[in-house]
Structures are given as structure tokens and as C-alpha cells.
Amino acid sequence: MPDINPASGFCPIEKAMGVVGSRNAMLTMREAFYGTTRFDDFTERVGMSAATAAANLKALTAAGLLERRPYQLHGARMRNEYVLTAAGTDLMPVLLGLFDWGAKHADGAAHLGLRHDDCGEAIEVQVTCAGGHRVRPEEVSITLIANKHKATGARSDHNDR
Amino acid sequence: MPDINPASGFCPIEKAMGVVGSRNAMLTMREAFYGTTRFDDFTERVGMSAATAAANLKALTAAGLLERRPYQLHGARMRNEYVLTAAGTDLMPVLLGLFDWGAKHADGAAHLGLRHDDCGEAIEVQVTCAGGHRVRPEEVSITLIANKHKATGARSDHNDR
DNA sequence: AGGCTGACTTTAGTTAGTCAAAGTCAGAAA
DNA sequence: TTTCTGACTTTGACTAACTAAAGTCAGCCT
Secondary structure, three states, rough: OOOOHHHOOOOOOOOHHHHHHHHHHHHHHHHHHHHOOOHHHHHHHHHHHHHHHHHHHHHHHOOOOOOEEEEEEEOOEEEEEEEHHHHHOOOHHHHHHHHHHHHHHOOOOOOEEEEEEOOOOOEEEEEEEEEEOOOOOEEEEEEOOOOOEEEEEOOOOOOOO | OOOOOOOOOOOHHHHHHHHHHHHHHHHHHHHHHHHHOHHHHHHHHHOOOHHHHHHHHHHHHHHHOOEEEEEOOOOOOOOEEEOOOOHHHHHHHHHHHHHHHHHOOOOOOEEEEEEEEEOEEEEEEEEEOOOEEEEHHHHEEEEEEEOOOOOOOOOOOOOOO
């Protein structure tokens, strides 16, 4: 693989973990997926303190995963709700991947499953390529991309630095 | 979004985050995935201290994501290497999902991409169902899977509503 | 006017994760 | 026998993440 110095913060995984790398941040995103939008509901359903909820909602909003949207019901005062942005929705494969992994491997956690509304089948997260092939772990290479159109390839296998 | 709420302690995402919920734990899995097996390599490539490396490798091994395997080269002393187990390999969609998200959304990180060795096409993480349909966020339902023994019901430190 | 409520903020303290640096230890090499 | 090295462990300290509890504030309601 190209010389991606991990310590330099270049790795996208690292960037992503900086945003949703804490338990409560990830669970906050989970709740956003489930449709939770209000402050107190996030607080209660994730099981975190109000201070943590405020901090996480603020950070996730600043990072562009959630959007703070004022709304007003009839006869009620103005309120804010937190809704998923496109960037937040893009995190779905990660959440579902974690869900799958946890359901399969964490003891005693196999109580929940995910289904496709339309057909009722179990949901799975797959790694594929644009060519439509199913990809196995050992078939993945990391490449440096100069821009949208050019890519400099390099095998990733077993050698860093 | 369904109103079935994965109560604290039962959600698979939470379980998974307990195992790989820290920056360094996730990056350690990234390295394992890239083919790193030796202690010092993990330490250096993740950019963590030896103490943290030891703690994370021990925890990930205990959780069954890595396997400690003694090996010996001729004329060299016995050593240990840490290799991915099946459970660790199952985390690949999560890692790649984070990679995709980070490459797409974190600024300054869009220089890396993943490709399928066999055909050179870009890799993507897809959410599908067993019926083969591509699934969109709003089409996901969470369901309770019937299970026999419930863990004494005593785990409700804070129950979500 | 005063109360109530949702949505926070502030304060003060705890726990988890991390680091650098030094120490340990097994065993091959000199 | 002593040294060297890879693979750790230990120590002590710092920081991020978290908590409970109390305080703030806007604004609808009676």
C-alpha cells in the first residue's frame, strides 16, 4: 500500500472514528436512524446524560451528520429537532455492519434482527465492487487517488510503510 | 422507523462498540485487516504506545477477533503473531464502511480509495437483503427474534421507553 | 403574574483511554 | 557468560468522555 502514515491522520477510517468513535456518538446515530429527533428522546433512549447528549448532538451537527431544524407545532413554542443529513445517512452501512457483527458474535445479543420492509428478508451488509462482484477481504487494495479520474494503484498486501 | 426500541444492553451495535469502540481498537483491526501480525508493527502503524497496543491486542484476542499464534522461524526464538479470526474478518464491512464514509465526507481524506484486485473497480459497501434487493435506509425494520432464555431480566439499569 | 416544560448549560467529580519512559524476561548470538 | 532484541508490563500522569444534579431560559398556559 502507498505510504499512508497512520499517525498523520490520513486514513479515512481514522477520520470517521474521530466523528463517531465513541459509544454514545455511535448510539446517537443509531437513534437518528431509528427516527429519533428530539433532545430528550436521544438522551433517554441512548441512556446518556443531558450534558453528553448536548455535546454529542452539537458535535454531530457540526460534523454534518445531523441537521438542527427548528419546527413549531400548533399552539406550541418553537423547538429544535435533529434530523439525519445525507452524510449521516451514508453512515448506515457502518451501523448495520456493527449491528450484524454484534448480533452474530456478541454473546446474548441475538435478540434483534433487521429486515427489509418490502420483502421481509433479513438484511445483510455486503462488500462489492462497482463491477458487481462480491469482494473477499484478501481481494482489497488501497490506492492513492490523484483526483477523480486518475488513480495510482498499489497492492496493499501485508506491507505498509 | 419501527417503534421497537433496542433497550440498553441488548442492542448489538452497543455490544460491537464495546469491543471496537475506541479509535485505537478500530485501527488495530484495520491493521490486522491489512495483514499486520506483529506487536511492534501494530504499535508503529497505528501510532499507539506499546502499553495501548498490548491492552488492545489482549482485549481483541479475548473478544475473539484476533488469535494469538506462536510461531518460530528457523534460528529465531519463539514469537507470537496476531491473526484475524473468522469473527475478526466479519468486521470487514464495518471497516470498509468507515473507510468509505471517511473518504467521502471527511475533508482532506479523499485521496484514498479501495479497489477490487480482480477487476480494479472501486469497492463499495452495500446494504442488501437476503432476497437480493438493494435496501435503502427507510426500508429497514428492526424485529425481535424469539429467544428462549432471557438473562433474568435484571439488566435494566436504565430502561429505554 | 406566575407556573410549567422542553431544551439545554454549568459545575464538579469519576472513569476510560491514552502516553512516555523505564523495567522485565526469554532465548539466540557473540 | 554476557549482550542484544522482540515482546511485552508497570508506573505515573494527562486528557477525553462521561455522570448527576442544579441552574438557565424561552415561551405557552392559566
